[in-house]
Every structure is written in structure tokens, then in C-alpha cells.
Amino acid sequence: MTCEIVSVHAREVFDSRGRPTVEAIVACRGGRPARAIAPAGASTGRAEARELRDGGERLGGWGVRKAVENVKQHIAPALIGHDAAHQADIDRMLIDLDGTPNKEHLGANAVLSVSLASAAAAAEATGCSTVEHLRQLWQVEHRGEGSPLLPLPMVNMISGGLHAGGQLEFQDFLIVPVGAAAYSQALEWIVTVYQQLGRVLRAAGHEAVLVGDEGGYGPKLSSNEQAIELILQAIEVAGLRPGEEMALALDVAATHFFHKDSYHLRDGRRTARQMIELLSDWVQRYPMISIEDPLAEDDWDGWHAISQQLGERVQLIGDDLFATNPERLRRGINTKTANAVLIKLNQIGTLTETMETMRIAVDAGYRPVISARSGETEDVTIADLAVATGAGQIKIGSVARSERLAKYNQLLRWEDESQGRWAFAGRAPVARWCGK
Numbered sequence: 001m002t003c004e005i006v007s008v009h010a011r012e013v014f015d016s017r018g019r020p021t022v023e024a025i026v027a028c029r030g031g032r033p034a035r036a037i038a039p040a041g042a043s044t045g046r047a048e049a050r051e052l053r054d055g056g057e058r059l060g061g062w063g064v065r066k067a068v069e070n071v072k073q074h075i076a077p078a079l080i081g082h083d084a085a086h087q088a089d090i091d092r093m094l095i096d097l098d099g100t101p102n103k104e105h106l107g108a109n110a111v112l113s114v115s116l117a118s119a120a121a122a123a124e125a126t127g128c129s130t131v132e133h134l135r136q137l138w139q140v141e142h143r144g145e146g147s148p149l150l151p152l153p154m155v156n157m158i159s160g161g162l163h164a165g166g167q168l169e170f171q172d173f174l175i176v177p178v179g180a181a182a183y184s185q186a187l188e189w190i191v192t193v194y195q196q197l198g199r200v201l202r203a204a205g206h207e208a209v210l211v212g213d214e215g216g217y218g219p220k221l222s223s224n225e226q227a228i229e230l231i232l233q234a235i236e237v238a239g240l241r242p243g244e245e246m247a248l249a250l251d252v253a254a255t256h257f258f259h260k261d262s263y264h265l266r267d268g269r270r271t272a273r274q275m276i277e278l279l280s281d282w283v284q285r286y287p288m289i290s291i292e293d294p295l296a297e298d299d300w301d302g303w304h305a306i307s308q309q310l311g312e313r314v315q316l317i318g319d320d321l322f323a324t325n326p327e328r329l330r331r332g333i334n335t336k337t338a339n340a341v342l343i344k345l346n347q348i349g350t351l352t353e354t355m356e357t358m359r360i361a362v363d364a365g366y367r368p369v370i371s372a373r374s375g376e377t378e379d380v381t382i383a384d385l386a387v388a389t390g391a392g393q394i395k396i397g398s399v400a401r402s403e404r405l406a407k408y409n410q411l412l413r414w415e416d417e418s419q420g421r422w423a424f425a426g427r428a429p430v431a432r433w434c435g436k
Contacts, residue, residue, distance in 0.1 A: 010071035015375040024113035031125030036116035038109040040375035047323035049349035052107025067107035084122040091352035134388035149390035159212030172251035178427040179245030197234035213374040215398030243287030258296035272302030290315035340367035376403040383410040392429035
């Protein structure tokens with residue numbers, strides 16, 4: 001069945017930080033119009049695809065009217081009449097229309113929103129769910145195997161870095177419900193720990209605790225390590241066993257406090273080797289199973305060293321390091337750097353390129369972790385993508401803001417509607433690092 005595109009439209013909408021972003025609307029013959037919204041990051045890496053912003057005085061320069069007009073004036077005429085079911089062809093046209101390596105001409109926000117809306121429109125026209133359609137794309141174009149899988153969530157509890165006003169240098173302190181038997185149980189445990197953490201923080205004198213961009217608490221603490229201790233306390237108060245039922249994870253986002261040749265923390269500067277020793281000590285003393293961006297995006301020597309030292313003891317996720325970019329990921333694989341990759345749709349800019357990066361990772365034994373951005377919306381595509389590809393892990397943010405809960409709730413729906421046909425990943429994606 002062909003899914004002929006009959007209309008492509010776009011508008012300026014707003015994300016969770018009140019900043020403009022692009023919503024694309026694509027309709028196929030015989031189907032209802034489908035929408036998709038591009039997210040936006042705060043801690044963006046140098047290698048990411050580039051959003052197009054208007055500049056000037058309006059909305060602080062964050063406007064996206066130029067990107068919206070690019071959809072209407074350039075993308076729409078090129079795509080109308082083509083088959084949305086052929087996602088690779090649609091995305092290739094978008095890439096060629098832009099003509100730049102990082103999509104800065106039309107804007108990654110314009111390109112991505114149309115790419116995702118095209119996939120959603122094809123699902124509408126064929127009468128299947130977005131998960132089913134994405135699953136077909138994953139199987140046909142990327143040799144995907146197995147059944148859809150409900151992912152293990154990695155959830156932000158305390159925020160620092162660019163997500164919470166720099167109260168702490170490290171960006172996210174997270175929990176992973178490795179002992180949960182079902183996705184719904186995992187989410188219930190997470191919410192319980194989050195609630196208990198609020199009480200723990202207040203008892204420790206943090207009465208007015210704000211939340212960061214992704215919903216994690218943003219207290220003023222004395223050190224990064226204090227955040228770990230407080231979260232462990234909350235896990236125990238919640239009646240869960242640290243390490244056995246609930247593990248810890250970090251997003252260091254080290255690029256953002258790396259200057260010249262050292263890492264600048266409040267207790268002084270550290271070399272890459274000293275950062276590695278700090279994190280190695282934490283892995284030894286705490287039930288920590290995953291560390292994201294422990295070193296800067298271009299500190300390849302440091303990354304190789306930490307991979308040699310910790311790669312068998314903990315999941316090492318490249319976010320800024322890889323930027324969901326196939327070429328950077330291949331470099332990491334060839335040099336045995338990291339062992340997992342964060343997957344963010346807007347870092348590369350199209351659905352097809354995202355799936356290509358995931359396939360390269362899976363083929364090399366690297367774990368893909370589907371991720372949201374700090375500037376999110378009600379769009380739930382990443383939840384559908386995680387299930388459809390069987391990625392096994394997802395990182396959405398905390399459980400306090402609706403743009404985050406939209407994705408968590410979508411996963412609850414899939415658990416319920418699949419009636420047991422789709423398994424929960426559980427601890428399997430991180431089993432090699434549990435109980436170390």
C-alpha cells in the first residue's frame with residue numbers, strides 16, 4: 001500500500017522551557033494528519049546537528065519562524081506526492097534539500113520534525129500504530145530482530161550542570177530499577193523513591209527545592225558525592241535494596257566544565273586521569289552501573305583510558321562524544337572507546353540516520369540508550385522508538401513534569417495494550433554491570 005503524501009505543514013509551538021520549536025504536520029492520502037515536534041537540548045555537543053533560530057529581539061532570538069517557513073516553502077513542495085512508507089527515501093530527500101553536514105541550512109528542527117511526522121503519517125495511512133510502523137522500518141531497513149521490548153528506565157533524581165543552574169557540576173544523578181519485574185512496577189518504584197527523596201532533602205534542611213529542566217530536584221549541596229548519598233538514603237527509606245533492586249547512574253556531562261586541558265570542579269582542577277580515579281572510586285564504593293560522558297567530547301585519549309579501566313565494571317555512555325553520529329560512533333568502536341551510546345533524534349536530525357546509528361551500535365555490541373532532551377514536549381516518539389527497536393533502555397528525565405510523564409505514560413499504555421506480548425527488558429541490558 002502506498003502512502004502518498006498530500007500535505008506538509010509546520011507551525012511554531014513551545015517546548016517545556018517556554019522556548020519556540022517546530023511542529024510539523026504531514027498527511028497521506030487516506031489517512032489523518034500526523035504531527036511531530038522537534039525537541040531541543042541545553043547541553044548540546046559540538047558535533048550535533050544545528051537548529052535554526054531566528055535571532056533578533058523577538059522571543060530572545062529563540063524564534064523558529066525561519067525553520068517553519070523552510071518546511072512550507074522548500075520541504076513541502078519536494079515531498080508532496082512521494083510515498084511516506086519509504087522512510088529512507090523521505091529522509092534522503094530531506095538531507096539533500098538541506099545540503100549541509102549538520103543540517104544548518106534548513107535547520108535540524110525543521111528536518112527532524114518532518115522526518116518524524118512522515119513516519120507517523122505513514123502509520124496513520126496504513127492503520128497501524130506508530131510502534132508497529134517503526135518496528136517494520138527497523139526490521140526491513142536495519143535488519144532488526146526479535147520482538148518489541150518495553151525499556152528499562154534510567155531516571156533523573158537530582159540535577160546539576162546546565163539543567164539546574166550549575167548548583168552541581170555533574171548534570172544528572174539517576175536511579176535504575178534493575179530489580180523490577182515489569183515496567184509498571186519499575187515506574188512505581190521510581191515515583192516512590194522520588195517522593196521519598198523530596199522528604200529526605202527537606203529533612204536535611206533543603207526546604208525550597210526547585211526542580212531542573214528535566215524534573216530532577218536541584219538542591220544546593222556541598223558536593224557531587226552528597227547527591228549520591230542522599231539518593232541512596234531515599235532508596236532505603238522507600239524500602240528498596242540499593243544495588244539489588246535499585247542501582248545508580250551518572251550523567252557527568254564533563255564537556256561543560258572542561259577548559260583548556262583540565263576539568264574544573266569546585267574543589268579544584270582535575271586532569272583526565274584524576275577524573276578517572278574519582279569515578280573509579282565511586283564505582284567501587286557505590287552501586288553504580290552506568291556513567292554518561294565522564295570526560296569531554298574531544299578528550300579521546302581520556303575516554304580510551306577510562307574505557308580500559310572501567311569498561312568491564314560499568315556502562316560507559318557516549319552522548320556528546322558520539323552525538324548520535326555514525327562516523328563518531330565508528331571511531332569509538334574502532335578504538336574500543338565507551339561501550340554504549342546515547343540516542344537523541346535531534347542530534348543527527350532524521351529517523352533513518354538515528355536507526356543507522358543504533359544498528360551500528362548493536363552490531364558492535366554497544367548498548368543504545370534512547371534519550372529525551374532538556375527542552376521536551378508532549379511528543380512521545382522516543383517512547384515508541386524505544387519499544388519498536390527493542391533498544392532496552394530509555395532516559396526521559398524525572399517524574400515531575402508532564403512532558404516527561406507523557407513518555408512514561410505512553411510506555412504504560414503499551415504495557416497494558418500488549419497484554420504480555422511485549423516483554424519488559426528488566427536488568428538484562430545492564431546485567432553484566434550489576435552485582436559487580
